[in-house]
Amino acid sequence: MDFTLSEEQQMLQDTVVRLVRDSYSFEQREQFYRSEPGFSWAFWQQLGELGLCSVPIAEAHGGFGGSGVDNLLIMTELGRNLCLEPFLQSQIHGAGLLQQLGNAQQCEALLPRVASGELQLAVALEESQSHYLLHDVQTRAVVVDGGWKLSGHKVVVVGGHSAGLILLSARTAGEPLDEQGISLFLLDPASVGVSRRAYPNIDGPHACDVVLDEVFIAADSLLGEPGRALPALRYQRGRAIAAQCAEAVGGMQEAFRLTLDYLKTRQQFGAPIGKFQVLQHRMADMRGELELASSMAILAACVADEVDSEERSRRLAAAKFVVVRAARFIAEQAIQLHGGIGMTWEYNLAHHAKRLVMLSHQLGDDDHHLQAYAELLKSA
Amino acid sequence: MDINYTPAELEFRDEVRAFVSVALPDDIAAKVRLGKHLSKDDHQRWQRILAKRGWYAANWPVEHGGTGWSVVQKHIFEEECAAFGAPRLISFGVNMVAPVIIKFGTQTQKDHYLPRILSGEDWWCQGYSEPGAGSDLASLKTRAVRDGEHYIVNGQKTWTTLGQHANMIFCLVRTDPDAQQQRGISFLLIDMASPGITVRPIITLDGDHEVNEVFFDNVRVPVANLVGEENQGWTCAKYLLTHERTGQAGIAQSKAALAQLKQVAARELRNGRPLLDDPLFRAQVAEVEIQLLAIEVSTLRILAAAQAGGVPGAESSILKIKGSEIRQAISHLLRKALGVHALPFVEEELDFDHAGELRHADYSAAPAGQYFNLRKLSIYGGSNEIQKNIIAKMILEL
Ligand SMILES: Cc1cc2nc3c(=O)[nH]c(=O)nc-3n(C[C@H](O)[C@H](O)[C@H](O)COP(=O)(O)OP(=O)(O)OC[C@H]3O[C@@H](n4cnc5c(N)ncnc54)[C@H](O)[C@@H]3O)c2cc1C
Numbered sequence: 001m002d003f004t005l006s007e008e009q010q011m012l013q014d015t016v017v018r019l020v021r022d023s024y025s026f027e028q029r030e031q032f033y034r035s036e037p038g039f040s041w042a043f044w045q046q047l048g049e050l051g052l053c054s055v056p057i058a059e060a061h062g063g064f065g066g067s068g069v070d071n072l073l074i075m076t077e078l079g080r081n082l083c084l085e086p087f088l089q090s091q092i093h094g095a096g097l098l099q100q101l102g103n104a105q106q107c108e109a110l111l112p113r114v115a116s117g118e119l120q121l122a123v124a125l126e127e128s129q130s131h132y133l134l135h136d137v138q139t140r141a142v143v144v145d146g147g148w149k150l151s152g153h154k155v156v157v158v159g160g161h162s163a164g165l166i167l168l169s170a171r172t173a174g175e176p177l178d179e180q181g182i183s184l185f186l187l188d189p190a191s192v193g194v195s196r197r198a199y200p201n202i203d204g205p206h207a208c209d210v211v212l213d214e215v216f217i218a219a220d221s222l223l224g225e226p227g228r229a230l231p232a233l234r235y236q237r238g239r240a241i242a243a244q245c246a247e248a249v250g251g252m253q254e255a256f257r258l259t260l261d262y263l264k265t266r267q268q269f270g271a272p273i274g275k276f277q278v279l280q281h282r283m284a285d286m287r288g289e290l291e292l293a294s295s296m297a298i299l300a301a302c303v304a305d306e307v308d309s310e311e312r313s314r315r316l317a318a319a320k321f322v323v324v325r326a327a328r329f330i331a332e333q334a335i336q337l338h339g340g341i342g343m344t345w346e347y348n349l350a351h352h353a354k355r356l357v358m359l360s361h362q363l364g365d366d367d368h369h370l371q372a373y374a375e376l377l378k379s380a
Numbered sequence: 381m382d383i384n385y386t387p388a389e390l391e392f393r394d395e396v397r398a399f400v401s402v403a404l405p406d407d408i409a410a411k412v413r414l415g416k417h418l419s420k421d422d423h424q425r426w427q428r429i430l431a432k433r434g435w436y437a438a439n440w441p442v443e444h445g446g447t448g449w450s451v452v453q454k455h456i457f458e459e460e461c462a463a464f465g466a467p468r469l470i471s472f473g474v475n476m477v478a479p480v481i482i483k484f485g486t487q488t489q490k491d492h493y494l495p496r497i498l499s500g501e502d503w504w505c506q507g508y509s510e511p512g513a514g515s516d517l518a519s520l521k522t523r524a525v526r527d528g529e530h531y532i533v534n535g536q537k538t539w540t541t542l543g544q545h546a547n548m549i550f551c552l553v554r555t556d557p558d559a560q561q562q563r564g565i566s567f568l569l570i571d572m573a574s575p576g577i578t579v580r581p582i583i584t585l586d587g588d589h590e591v592n593e594v595f596f597d598n599v600r601v602p603v604a605n606l607v608g609e610e611n612q613g614w615t616c617a618k619y620l621l622t623h624e625r626t627g628q629a630g631i632a633q634s635k636a637a638l639a640q641l642k643q644v645a646a647r648e649l650r651n652g653r654p655l656l657d658d659p660l661f662r663a664q665v666a667e668v669e670i671q672l673l674a675i676e677v678s679t680l681r682i683l684a685a686a687q688a689g690g691v692p693g694a695e696s697s698i699l700k701i702k703g704s705e706i707r708q709a710i711s712h713l714l715r716k717a718l719g720v721h722a723l724p725f726v727e728e729e730l731d732f733d734h735a736g737e738l739r740h741a742d743y744s745a746a747p748a749g750q751y752f753n754l755r756k757l758s759i760y761g762g763s764n765e766i767q768k769n770i771i772a773k774m775i776l777e778l
Contacts, residue, residue, distance in 0.1 A: 128740065131650040131719045155740070156720040177652050197739065202586075202725040202748045209739065268516040278765055335755045339514050339763065340539045340591075343584050343755055350585035354752060361715075361722050367660050 003298070005069075012070060015050055016077040024081040026348040029204075032084055037162040038206030039084035047087065048117020056091045058099060062112035068239070068301035072246035076297075079250030082351055084205050086122060086159025088247065090114065093240040094121030097167050100232045101184055101224030110165070110186075122163035123240075124154035124187075124210055125233060132364040134169070134233045135179045139212065141170035147218040148172075150185065150193075154210040158362070161198035161208040163189065168210070169233060172226045184229040186221045187212075203358035204351060235308050238316040241363050242304035245297040245323045248359050252290050252327055255334045255352040259283070262338055279337055286330050293326035314376045317369040324366040327356035383677065385456070392453055396460040403429050407732065409465030413640060415746025416732040418467055420503070420545045426467055427474075427500045437498060439475055444482060444490070445498050451683040455631075462632035463639070470542065473497045473504035477550045480567065480616045484608035493569070507537040507551035507570070507594060508617070515766050517552070518561040518614065522596060524553040524568060526603070531555075531568065533576075533599040539760070543579050543592035547572050556611050567613035569605040576600075586749035587727060621762065622696065629696075629703030630757070631676050637710045638669060644743050645717045655717055668709050675702045694774035697767040704757035704764060711751040722748040 005013065023043055032040040047053050055070050057063025064070075071092060078087055095114050098121070099107060113119035130136035139152025150170055160166055166187045174181030189196060193215035198208040224232065260283060263274030273279055300319035303312045331353035335342035342349055360366060385393065408422050430436040438454050440446025449457065462468070469475065478497050481489050496502040513520040522535025533553060543549065549570050556564030572579070576599040582591045608616050645656035645665060655661050682695045715722045721744045728734050729745035739745070758764040772778045 126720045128721075129649040129652075131648065131655065133651060136651065156723050199724045199726050199739070201723040202752075203723070207723065267512070268514060268519070270516075270519075276765070278768070332755065336758055336763075339759050340509070340756075343752075343759070345583040345585055345587065350752075354585060357751075358723060358748070361718075361720055365716060365719070367658075367664075367716070371660060 005073075009069060009073060012055070012066075013073045013077070016052065016074050019046060019050060019052075020077050020081040020083065024083055026082070026351075029082055029084065029348075029351075033200065033204060038200055039086070039162075043083070044085050044117055044120070047085065053087075053091055053117040054115035057095050057111055057115040061099065061107050062115040063095075064115075068242055068304035069298075071239075071243050071304070072297060072301035075243045075246035076250035076253075079247035079355075080254045082204060082251070082348065082355060086120065086162070086205065088240060088243045089123055089159040090121040090163070092243045093123045093236055094163075094165075094167055096236040096239050097123065097184060097232060098186075098223065100236060101229065106186070106220070106223065119164045120159065120162060122157050122160040122166045124157040124160060124166050124168040125237075126155050126157075128153060128155055132368045133177075134237065135182060135230055136177055137169050137171045137182050138176050139168070139170040141172050141183060141185060143172075144216065147216060147221065148185065150187070150212045150215040150217060152212050154212075156201070156207050156362075157210055158201070158205050158207045160189070160210060161196060161206050165189075166210065167223065168212075169229060174227070179230050181227045182230050182233070183226045184223040184233065185217060186223060187215070187217060188221075191215050191217060201358065203355040231308065234313075237363055238312065239304045241316050241320050242297070242300035244359060244363055245293070245300045245319050248323050248327045248356060249290075249294050249297045251352050251356050252293060252330045255330055255349060255356065256286055256290055258349045258352075259286070259334045259337050262341075266339075273337075282333055282337060286333055289326035289329050293323045296322040310376050314373055317372040317376070320364060321366050321369040321373065324360040324369070327359055331356035383680075385452070389452055389456060393456045393460065396457050399433060399435075400460050400464045400466060403433070404461075404464050404466050405429075408467060411732045412465040412467050413636075414732075414743050415730070415750050417730050423467060423470055424500050427469065430469075431498055431500065436469075437474055437478065439479060440482065440494075444494050451687045452680070455680065455683060458632040459635065462636040465636065468630075468633060470503075472506050472541070472546075472550075473502060473548075476506060476620050477504050477548075477569070480550075480607060480620050483619060484567075484616050486604075488604070489569075489607065502548045503542075503546045504548045504550060505540050505543040505546035505572075505594075507540060507549045509539045510536055511538050515763055517617070518565070520552055520554060520565065522551065522553045523557070524555050524566060524601070526555070527600075529603050530600045531603060531606075533568070533570065533596045533601055535596050537594040537596075538591075539582070540579075540592045540594050541590060543572075543594055544581065544589065549594065550607075552613055552617055555613075559611060562614040564611050565613040565617070566610050567607040567616040568601055569607060570596075570599065570601050574599045574601065584753060586753045587725070588749070588753060590753075629675065629679055629699040630707055631672070631679050631703060634672055634703065634707045634710055635676075637707065637714065638665075638672060640743070641665060641668075641710055641714045641717065644714060644747075647741070647743075648717050648719065648721075650719075661713075661717070664713055668706060668713060671709070672706050675699070675706055678702070694770050697762075697770045697774075700761065701758075701764050701767050707757055708751075708754055711747065711754045714747045715751040718744055718747055725749070 054063040055066035059065035141148045141150045166189055168185050168187045169182055171181050172183040193213040195211045196208040200206050264272050266273045296319040300316055303315045306312050335353050411418055427436055437446040438449055442448040474497055481493055510520050524531040524533045549572055551568045551570055552565050553568050554564055555566040576597040578595040580593045581589045646654045648655045650658050679699055721740045724739055726739050726745055
């Protein structure tokens with residue numbers, strides 16, 4: 001067992017730390033949030049130029065071929081600074097699906113462009129009724145001459161408003177809730193019949209809903225075999241969850257740090273409020289939660305790229321569960337210990353709190369993952 | 381012992397129910413239930429309706445235009461109002477400054493201010509907290525210096541709820557800087573239109589404008605606006621705080637929120653079935669309902685005891701803690717019930733009159749923001765930590 005970072009990993013970490021420190025102050029973030037795509041294209045380009053966009057992508061496709069731990073290092077720093085760019089959605093989730101399901105031509109044509117940061121991807125799996133269940137797909141794709149015709153509705157596609165291509169699940173066979181019959185397509189959002197409604201999410205990043213009205217797409221837009229996408233969707237969501245856990249740990253560390261600083265400086269009753277024992281114990285509890293969450297994020301990072309297995313699924317579900325619970329506790333208590341000031345838009349802590357709580361609304365909440373774990377529970 | 385309402389109380393409940401069901405405007409009820417923005421006018425419309433019926437000043441004695449209701453009647457009234465989706469009354473005028481004026485004010489103050497509160501002519505806000513004086517309120521620094529028939533006020537108040545609507549503010553100000561903390565404080569009524577007052581919005585994390593900073597720069601306030609004696613303002617403040625806390629359990633609001641949670645969870649789906657039928661989620665709804673029941677019975681028990689002996693004591697701290705926690709727990713579940721639909725921050729859908737196509741459902745735009753907004757419940761009116769200090773000191777004598 002070895003929990004230390006290699007020299008290369010330390011260099012990677014230093015690169016990201018420096019980048020976000022220099023170009024992602026909270027004031028800048030607020031500007032990015034209010035700007036057109038809701039994040040910074042310039043920062044995205046920097047991520048590309050420094051090779052960070054290529055880290056999660058295989059060497060064969062112009063990437064760096066990084067490990068789960070490499071992804072963790074990047075995501076933690078992006079989380080620490082509340083970065084708004086769809087790195088997780090595009091470079092980890094989207095690219096992962098493309099790499100796993102795409103044929104040689106598709107991968108060759110697209111992945112190098114993704115690795116350089118030139119092409120941004122988004123992933124559209126959730127539907128109005130799906131509530132985190134990947135097999136609850138009602139969007140339909142039917143075979144037509146030369147390709148497919150898509151109809152349906154995808155919701156809260158993070159980064160979908162700015163994406164060059166959207167990876168989208170649709171049912172090519174079977175009934176709603178069937179595990180068979182689900183396929184993954186590459187959708188050009190400029191196609192006729194696609195409409196997108198964009199908005200900011202309450203935790204900062206922008207997203208969109210995608211309505212498909214008899215959208216024709218060419219036959220080569222199908223990724224993998226028709227009707228067989230579900231295992232890949234599940235596998236890649238696991239990788240995305242690992243990345244999300246790492247992002248949350250960065251946010252939790254920062255929320256914790258800000259709160260600790262505040263307890264040392266805020267004076268009430270003639271003393272820094274950190275002198276009150278109840279607040280000391282609360283901080284100690286938060287520290288404990290942070291410790292467990294950090295461990296689970298590392299566990300998730302280490303199993304994310306393993307061969308699919310029940311054990312891998314269990315561990316990823318466990319990681320998400322622990323991180324969701326810890327993140328909410330830390331977010332709520334960080335606000336509480338700040339008093340009124342913790343509730344203000346002007347203060348980055350409040351935005352960390354929102355991000356940490358809302359993480360449970362993407363890629364499955366604690367209930368979802370508790371149930372997933374329970375289903376995989378070993379009998380002895 | 382009998383935990384049921386008496387026949388007279390039941391009759392009263394029916395009377396309230398009959399009135400509210402008809403008198404409460406539909407648009408206001410829908411806004412409250414769905415968490416849409418309420419305008420100043422919405423609040424005032426509902427106040428006028430209640431005032432006309434003689435039910436606005438539930439906490440005042442009859443001779444001043446109050447209802448003279450018992451605590452149980454007040455509880456019934458609040459519960460019925462909330463169940464139909466009435467907005468919570470903005471308490472700064474009717475339930476905070478008015479009781480102080482009634483108890484400590486001069487006849488002239490009573491004659492002037494009370495009718496204006498009843499009619500809705502004055503909108504009051506509360507100027508207690510300052511940047512440096514939150515939990516430690518007695519450390520407040522805003523100064524009032526006597527100059528003939530005026531006080532000259534300088535300083536800053538903050539977190540002033542709905543100060544942007546108010547034309548009057550009641551403030552705690554320091555009139556004797558040399559006296560020990562609580563001693564040199566006075567209770568002053570200030571016209572917001574006075575020269576030298578600046579109100580600046582504070583935007584909260586849910587994007588809302590609910591609180592403000594209020595700056596005082598050489599503001600002249602007539603000495604006649606002092607309530608009680610100079611340097612005795614802390615007595616008024618303490619009296620008001622007990623009043624503030626009693627209403628804070630918010631059982632009625634929690635019950636209404638729970639009903640909304642069940643409706644939403646019955647409409648949201650998981651695995652092709654209503655989320656409310658999902659055993660894990662259903663159990664969590666059951667849990668808050670059980671907890672709420674326990675808090676409600678406790679409220680009634682503590683109120684009944686208070687009925688016999690005046691203002692409730694430190695037990696109101698217990699109700700404040702439990703009441704805020706359950707309200708927060710319900711808002712957490714409501715946000716959770718929405719799944720991914722809790723994420724979009726579509727501010728225009730918080731406007732009830734928004735004409736565009738709804739992104740998901742009429743109930744889905746508000747809950748996430750509300751959940752964050754309701755973090756305030758455990759912070760203001762004496763934070764939950766401060767309440768526990770009170771319990772430790774007053775009940776436990778530790
Ligand atoms: C939405 C909102 C609306 C408000 N509206 C109004 C209003 O209309 N008018 C008004 O005057 N004020 C208003 N307030 C202010 C409110 O009363 C204060 O926020 C509250 O008193 C807490 O003060 P603070 O925010 O300065 O936090 P602090 O007092 O700085 O507290 C920070 C943390 O330290 C803890 N703490 C402090 N002292 C102790 C102690 N002795 N032991 C243990 N823990 C302690 C607190 O519990 C809290 O967790 C409002 C606040 C909010 C958030």
